[in-house]
Amino acid sequence: xxxxxxxxxxxxxxxxxxxxxxxxxxxxxxxxxxxxxxxxxxxxxxxxxxxxxxxxxxxxxxxxxxxxxxxxxxxxxxxxxxxxxxxxxxxxxxxxxxxxxxxxxxxxxxxxxxxxxxxxxxxxxxxxxxxxxxxxxxxxxxxxxxxxxxxxxxxxxxxxxxxxxxxxxxxxxxxxxxxxxxxxxxxxxxxxxxxxxx
Numbered sequence: 001x002x003x004x005x006x007x008x009x010x011x012x013x014x015x016x017x018x019x020x021x022x023x024x025x026x027x028x029x030x031x032x033x034x035x036x037x038x039x040x041x042x043x044x045x046x047x048x049x050x051x052x053x054x055x056x057x058x059x060x061x062x063x064x065x066x067x068x069x070x071x072x073x074x075x076x077x078x079x080x081x082x083x084x085x086x087x088x089x090x091x092x093x094x095x096x097x098x099x100x101x102x103x104x105x106x107x108x109x110x111x112x113x114x115x116x117x118x119x120x121x122x123x124x125x126x127x128x129x130x131x132x133x134x135x136x137x138x139x140x141x142x143x144x145x146x147x148x149x150x151x152x153x154x155x156x157x158x159x160x161x162x163x164x165x166x167x168x169x170x171x172x173x174x175x176x177x178x179x180x181x182x183x184x185x186x187x188x189x190x191x192x193x194x195x196x197x198x
Contacts, residue, residue, distance in 0.1 A: 002071050002118055009114030013038055016107035024103060025095065033089050034107075041082040041111065042068065048077020071118050078115065082108070098154025098191060105135070105156060123171045131164040148192040158188035 017034035018027070049072050050057055050064050057063035066072075086104065090097045109132055116125040135156050142148055142155045161184040169178030 005114055005118050006068070009111060009118070010038065012114065013107050013111040016110050017104065020106050021103055024099075025093075029089075029093060033086075037082050037085050037089075038111075040085050041078045042073070044081025045073030045075060045078030045115070048074035048080075051077075073115065073119070075112065075115055075119070075121070075124060079112070096153070098152070098157055101157040102154050105160060109160075124168070127164050127168040127171060130167050131160045134163050135160045145192075150192050152191055154191050155188065158184045158191065162188065 014034050017037075018030055021030040021033075046066065046069070047064065052074055086101065087097065089095075090100050109128060113125060113128055116122075116128065138159060139156060142159070143151045148155060162181045165181040165184070166178050169175045
């Protein structure tokens with residue numbers, strides 16, 4: 001079952017990334033980004049898992065390189081590695097960061113959901129699902145919000161992140177996690193204000 005989920009996750013992510021990004025970015029750049037970002041996601045998750053559980057692979061150092069074992073990974077490290085590469089590629093290609101992150105949201109959401117299912121982390125999956133549903137509800141309406149003056153793309157990325165962290169804190173009973181949402185609230189305010197978004 002784990003192998004099937006892994007294949008579904010990889011193929012689904014690559015397809016969704018290509019499907020949602022090809023209209024606004026060159027196709028060859030999208031394909032290259034998707035493959036490298038996926039690889040770094042897996043490597044980042046594996047290495048972070050090893051660091052978090054330091055010593056568990058002391059008898060088998062080669063285990064650090066077994067990034068395809070998605071059942072043994074850390075989602076925070078995986079996500080940070082993916083995001084770091086996204087920032088680098090956006091800077092290199094001179095794309096708009098918040099637009100790119102919003103465009104990448106469907107594929108990234110799918111990848112995280114599959115990874116969460118493989119790890120049987122229902123708490124993260126719950127936070128992802130609620131954030132995803134609420135993002136769908138406001139997806140086509142945020143341009144008409146009177147307080148979102150700039151109307152710029154990127155709203156859904158910030159909105160999704162705000163909801164996700166707000167929910168994740170209480171679910172894990174680490175309430176300080178919810179404070180992370182304040183960073184995205186500030187970012188959303190700056191993006192939506194004409195004065196700051198120019």
